[in-house]
Amino acid sequence: MITIEFLGPIAQESITIEASSLRDVAKFLQQDSKLSSWLDSLAIAINDKLTDNLDAPLNDGDRVSLLPPVCGG
Amino acid sequence: MMLEIFEGALQPKEIFSRWYDDECNANWGAFIPFVGIVREEDEIEALSFDIYEPILINWFDAWQQKAKQRGAKLRMAHSKGDVKVHKSSYVAAVLSPKRRVALELIDAFVEDFKANAPIWKYDVIQNKRIYAKKRSMPMNGAGLLAKKD
Numbered sequence: 107m108i109t110i111e112f113l114g115p116i117a118q119e120s121i122t123i124e125a126s127s128l129r130d131v132a133k134f135l136q137q138d139s140k141l142s143s144w145l146d147s148l149a150i151a152i153n154d155k156l157t158d159n160l161d162a163p164l165n166d167g168d169r170v171s172l173l174p175p176v177c178g179g
Numbered sequence: 180m181m182l183e184i185f186e187g188a189l190q191p192k193e194i195f196s197r198w199y200d201d202e203c204n205a206n207w208g209a210f211i212p213f214v215g216i217v218r219e220e221d222e223i224e225a226l227s228f229d230i231y232e233p234i235l236i237n238w239f240d241a242w243q244q245k246a247k248q249r250g251a252k253l254r255m256a257h258s259k260g261d262v263k264v265h266k267s268s269y270v271a272a273v274l275s276p277k278r279r280v281a282l283e284l285i286d287a288f289v290e291d292f293k294a295n296a297p298i299w300k301y302d303v304i305q306n307k308r309i310y311a312k313k314r315s316m317p318m319n320g321a322g323l324l325a326k327k328d
Contacts, residue, residue: 113229113231113297113299114229114231114297114299114310115229115299115301115310115312128323128324131324132323132324132325132326132327135324136324136325136327145322145324145325146317146321146322146325147317147321147322148317148321148322148323148324148325149317149318149319149320149321149323150320150323150324151234154233154234154237155237156234156237156318156319156320157320157323158319158320158323160323160324160326171231171234172324173231173234173297173318173321174299174315175312175315175316175317175318175321176293176294176295176296176297176298176299176315176316176318177293177298177299177300177311177314177315177316178228178257178269178292178293178296178298178300179215179257179268179269179289179292179293179298179300
């Protein structure tokens, strides 16, 4: 099982799912109509490291963080 | 700590005074400060901020390494929670032996901060916290999970 956490303004509790790569996470989240408007703009981190590799492998206990558009300062 | 996070508004005079005392004997030739102040516009009473600290620390450490390679050093402080108009939510500084490196770094650092530091901004209007979506920027690599087979 891996945990998906939604950061910042995405008002949603963390969830746990079975996934062996980010591709599985993408397939899962694409089915969620509440999240579809966010997916285009989310950056992704695995265990707090940003990644741009959809085939990045996931292991049991990994944490995938979804980061919406930012605006510091 | 070169990266400091405070609850509520920053106190820039205290922060810069402390940083100056820390650094004044380190033989830097240039110390360039930046102060971000919440402007009164569009009926906002305050801005409010969420920060994801683990990735902010990684982002800052990567910039510190870039600065170090040029003989320079970065410091920054940011607020979390609410910051009223006319108060400061963000301060940064570059210290460098020569002014040119410091001037270049403060520009690049502050711009990348706006684009890639994991901080989310909300307008506070009539005590409601509204995500500043139009002013926000997708981070590098965003959109990965929208890709289909």
